[in-house]
Amino acid sequence: MGKATVIPFGPQHPVLPEPLHLDLVVQDEKVVEAIPQIGFVHRGLEKLVETRDYNQFLYVCERICGICAAGHSIGYAETIERLMGVEVPKRAEYLRVIWHELSRVHSHLLWLGLAADAFGFESLFMHAWRLRERVLDIFEKTTGGRVILSVVKVGGVHRDIDDSQMKEIIYVLDGIMDDYRKIMNTLLTDYSVKNRTVGVGTLSHEEALALSMVGPFARASNVNYDVRSLGNGAYGDLSDFQPILDAQGDCYARVKVRCLEVLQSIEIIKELAAKMPAGDISVTVKGSPAEGAEVCNVLEQPRGECYYYARGNGSKNLERMRIRTPTSQNIAGMVSALKGCDLADVNMVILTIDPCISCTER
Template identity: 70%
Template sequence: ILHELSRVHSHLLWLGLAADAFGFESLFMHCWRLRERVLDIFEATTGGRVILSYVQIGGVVRDIDADTLRWICDKLDSIEGEYKEICATFLKDSSVRSRLDGVGYLSQQQASELCMVGPFARASNVPYDCRVLGHGAYGELSDFTPITSTGGDCLARVEVRCAEVNQSIAIVKELAAKIPNDGIGEKSKLKPAVGAQACNVLEQPRGECYYYALGNGSANLERMRMRTPTTQNLAGMVKALEGCDLADVPNIILTIDPCISCSER
């Protein structure tokens, strides 16, 4: 649930930054105003607003009771009406479309060849999303289909993220109704054997994140490696920038939702 709420807050943050990039300051503020409600949920359930420190090996630090789950769903319901208006502005307002439509185009073939991930890839009709693998609670969903667009431009990337927020809200509501009342389990204390290794992928808001760990027999790993989605998408960003107008550079760069510090891990 908190993973999908993180996607909602991340996409709202990104939509606000995108609005700021093309000079729509009031739209920027409305996006971040709704994001604050999601951060309120984080604070009430984990004690943090962005850095949560909530997950541990084998489960979570504390359970979320039924009353809090209902409050979370009510909080999300309060967002949906206003969020619909924000999406309509992004996708239908003529001044917004003039800055995004046809800008930074990447075809499906280019996105596949450059191994792009996340909304950046799905906006070029590459239907890859780690959540289809059904890991964790995603295997409990009645249905999940990655959201894609054939547009391949900045407008399509906005369209995909707008739709993913609604999809994440629906996922949270479905999982909140299915979450078992069986406690949080025991904290695990693991010492991976020398040479023991494991890898996994997770669909972060920006796209697939790949994790690799190598043990050495102690509680401290020999090696821990993360390949972040920003690193994976830099080649696509460079391609999208080719031949663009200087005024469109900020919009195109923001379409991959870059985290530069992530690319240095």
């Protein structure tokens, strides 16, 4: 074995769209240890609850992360509704889930493109992002925004999706499904892709449990945990929901789980669109959270379980807001999966956990 050398990775790096710094201790091209350093994106959002009232903070919360924006606004709104005992109309719950699942499709397609770019398959990257544009077009037509939707409010949603728009969404999603299967086929069966993913960065079932991994990263190591199966909101009305699992725990398994989740999300949207109840889309919320009232809430973000905690103090402002995001859990697993892998595979391992640094640091 040669002498150990430290190679800095990031914060500005071609494969990383976000600043994450890793000190890679390598010995003969093998990573012995990876030491992550974060703090480049920290803004201090949780402190802002002291100066923004609970309605204004929804829009701050949505901007925790531009990729999971729909998820964060829904998670925050649900938390405040529970804190104040507000009952949301059924139709609003359905609409929220439809936007949330659409954002999962867009997030997974985005990740799929970045992962393809990480091993140098640039045309696959472009094709994945071409499909993603169609999902963003749906967002633009139904909410007016492409990335930050600002469609959820405490007590419901701002905009309705009418029947003709819903038909169009289903039509577009069917078109995406056909093109997507071709991309998925390339990613899962092409030998050059498999060379880079099979057996790389393995994390065993026991390790995943011990490090409390969440989301597709954990499900690829056969951890049967998906917040959607708890049946919160409109998820409870699904006829059958089974988390997608894989037992291998390597990069290939993580790619596979996310690939199949896109199809699953499209099925969920179709099912909910068919069952959509009529009625109001929001209720008026008055008053403010009671002093000392506290509540916690979980939501399945595209990257895994996201935990929200809020405590009121009798005024319009919250006393405390705490968010534990999926990537802050998964970074421990990433460091563990990086140990012993080749230096050339570091890109792949980092990308397949789908890190979201701005969520993590807030």
